[in-house]
Amino acid sequence: MKEVYIAKSTIITGIGDTVEENWGRLSEGRSAIGTIHHFDTGRLHYHQAACVADLRRKHTENHICVLMERVLDRIKPVPPKTFIIWTGIKGNAEYIESGQKKDMLHLPAQYRQWVADNLSIANNGIEINAACAASTVGLALGAQKIALGKYDSVLVCAADLATRFVHTGFSALKALTATTCRPFDRRRDGMCLGDGAVAILLTGSDTARKAGSKHPVRISGWGISNDATHITGPARDGRGLAAAIQTALRMAGIHPDGVEAYCTHGTGTVYNDSMELAAIENVFGPRQFPVFSIKGAIGHTLGAAGGIETAICRQALEKKSVPPTIGMENPEKEAMGRVSSTAQSFGGQNILTTNSGFGGVNAAILLQV
Amino acid sequence: MEINIIGGGWVTAKNHGRMRDGARPVLTAGAPVLPSVEDIFSHPPARYRRFDAYTRLGCAAISLALQDAGLAHADRERPVGIVVSSVYECFEVDLAYYETAGEDGGMFASPNLFSYTLPGIVTGEAAIHFKLTGPTFTVGDSIPGRGYPALATSVDVIRTGTCETMVSGWLDSPGDRLETRVRGVDRIRGAIFLVLSSGCKNNVLTQLRIKDSDLVTASGAKLRSALDLFE
Numbered sequence: 001m002k003e004v005y006i007a008k009s010t011i012i013t014g015i016g017d018t019v020e021e022n023w024g025r026l027s028e029g030r031s032a033i034g035t036i037h038h039f040d041t042g043r044l045h046y047h048q049a050a051c052v053a054d055l056r057r058k059h060t061e062n063h064i065c066v067l068m069e070r071v072l073d074r075i076k077p078v079p080p081k082t083f084i085i086w087t088g089i090k091g092n093a094e095y096i097e098s099g100q101k102k103d104m105l106h107l108p109a110q111y112r113q114w115v116a117d118n119l120s121i122a123n124n125g126i127e128i129n130a131a132c133a134a135s136t137v138g139l140a141l142g143a144q145k146i147a148l149g150k151y152d153s154v155l156v157c158a159a160d161l162a163t164r165f166v167h168t169g170f171s172a173l174k175a176l177t178a179t180t181c182r183p184f185d186r187r188r189d190g191m192c193l194g195d196g197a198v199a200i201l202l203t204g205s206d207t208a209r210k211a212g213s214k215h216p217v218r219i220s221g222w223g224i225s226n227d228a229t230h231i232t233g234p235a236r237d238g239r240g241l242a243a244a245i246q247t248a249l250r251m252a253g254i255h256p257d258g259v260e261a262y263c264t265h266g267t268g269t270v271y272n273d274s275m276e277l278a279a280i281e282n283v284f285g286p287r288q289f290p291v292f293s294i295k296g297a298i299g300h301t302l303g304a305a306g307g308i309e310t311a312i313c314r315q316a317l318e319k320k321s322v323p324p325t326i327g328m329e330n331p332e333k334e335a336m337g338r339v340s341s342t343a344q345s346f347g348g349q350n351i352l353t354t355n356s357g358f359g360g361v362n363a364a365i366l367l368q369v
Numbered sequence: 370m371e372i373n374i375i376g377g378g379w380v381t382a383k384n385h386g387r388m389r390d391g392a393r394p395v396l397t398a399g400a401p402v403l404p405s406v407e408d409i410f411s412h413p414p415a416r417y418r419r420f421d422a423y424t425r426l427g428c429a430a431i432s433l434a435l436q437d438a439g440l441a442h443a444d445r446e447r448p449v450g451i452v453v454s455s456v457y458e459c460f461e462v463d464l465a466y467y468e469t470a471g472e473d474g475g476m477f478a479s480p481n482l483f484s485y486t487l488p489g490i491v492t493g494e495a496a497i498h499f500k501l502t503g504p505t506f507t508v509g510d511s512i513p514g515r516g517y518p519a520l521a522t523s524v525d526v527i528r529t530g531t532c533e534t535m536v537s538g539w540l541d542s543p544g545d546r547l548e549t550r551v552r553g554v555d556r557i558r559g560a561i562f563l564v565l566s567s568g569c570k571n572n573v574l575t576q577l578r579i580k581d582s583d584l585v586t587a588s589g590a591k592l593r594s595a596l597d598l599f600e
Contacts, residue, residue, distance in 0.1 A: 164475065
């Protein structure tokens with residue numbers, strides 16, 4: 001199979017408009033989590049999210065397109081024959097909230113068309129939904145297209161928002177925190193939603209070489225699995241996630257001991273984080289190495305999460321450092337010596353990133369310099 | 370490279386069946402005619418009666434396809450994946466969920482309905498019931514495509530060697546809410562699934578071949594939708 005590279009990546013989250021801005025603020029320990037103002041949470045128990053502060057919300061506007069436009073402006077130009085993979089998962093939320101009266105995009109295929117129009121390229125591609133692992137699965141399938149020689153460039157993009165639709169749903173499931181998001185902390189009690197958008201351009205080696213990237217990062221392996229256990233809760237023993245990681249390791253030809261750092265899904269819910277710690281013990285044994293989550297800073301950005309975390313991992317490889325896990329103060333036993341509230345250095349050769357989602361899906365990607 | 374089709378099953382408004390029985394899916398508008406629970410499951414999924422219509426329809430057709438492939442029963446987990454392609458996904462249940470969140474500041478929003486507001490939940494329910502632990506996700510579809518994006522993506526997954534058996538096909542279940550509130554909704558409802566395998570050489574019903582980066586059927590025709598495999 002052909003090699004796959006990340007040629008360009010751009011993100012927007014509540015803490016910044018670029019990868020560099022996000023990296024800087026993560027390193028400073030800053031978080032965007034604050035009180036929600038764009039809808040009334042007064043009768044709910046949960047009132048916080050990590051919103052993009054300058055997103056001036058109007059009931060008539062599609063804010064996914066507002067965020068995507070800002071992201072796409074920074075990834076242009078892309079090769080004209082680029083295959084587009086749209087991985088936003090709740091693009092109809094604002095349409096439904098508006099009573100379906102407005103001329104808003106609401107189907108995934110409409111977002112892909114909108115991306116193609118915005119980039120002035122042919123609308124060739126697919127839309128992927130894999131719940132909160134959607135952009136990770138999108139990156140795996142995009143890498144698959146290039147590895148099989150079907151395309152030389154693939155754009156994986158997503159945007160999702162902390163909408164009333166999603167907030168009331170996770171509130172009903174009691175998955176949100178009424179305090180603050182604390183991934184891998186003993187006192188963690190739930191997640192926070194966040195606004196986020198991402199665009200990542202994958203290319204074959206020739207295009208990557210021509211682009212002259214100073215730090216070419218390769219997607220060396222990927223894996224996707226299902227827990228086959230529960231639709232909204234993970235397999236407690238982490239076996240589904242472990243299987244996805246092991247598939248990615250086999251493809252990359254890397255022994256578990258070769259993984260230098262790990263960006264987790266790390267939502268801050270009791271069950272997710274416990275499951276991930278179990279999967280770490282399963283795959284990596286007692287070995288201690290840098291493990292982190294960025295959701296205490298940017299919230300859970302749903303379909304965009306995996307792409308945003310991949311962009312941060314690319315930066316981590318360049319900096320040979322992983323950012324602090326913001327919100328964590330008193331780590332779980334299995335997180336001790338791995339997850340830290342301060343930045344941690346590593347060799348900068350390879351890094352693992354994973355996401356898991358409703359429906360039991362797990363996805364893992366290995367990045368290598 | 371050749372990919373074996375070892376099973377197929379469908380449920381539409383006109384009929385339901387299994388590929389091995391020789392019939393083929395007929396698409397018409399209207400509510401799908403679901404087989405009886407006894408016909409499709411030796412024991413139904415625990416939450417089957419609580420599934421939304423999209424999930425119930427998808428699980429029924431996936432069950433028929435797995436029966437046809439002789440893979441419906443298993444004592445242990447199996448690395449089989451599921452890819453579903455859909456135009457409207459779970460939009461109908463999205464609308465139903467938000468009706469429950471609209472009043473009283475959202476404090477009585479339905480957690481059960483919210484659980485089904487992702488199109489991949491059907492793959493999760495099927496994975497649990499049939500003990501399938503391979504890759505699961507959904508792909509956008511187009512009206513003429515009806516399963517093609519899922520089949521093409523599944524073939525790619527098999528080609529990379531990460532999973533050798535995939536359940537793959539089309540599922541759409543737009544209901545009354547969607548048809549009355551959203552303009553231009555296609556009224557065809559149904560589900561068609563095939564079981565694709567590179568490893569299983571027994572009980573092969575037909576084959577898909579890769580020719581000049583296109584997928585072609587056993588008769589050499591370019592694959593355009595899941596229906597083409599029932600020729």
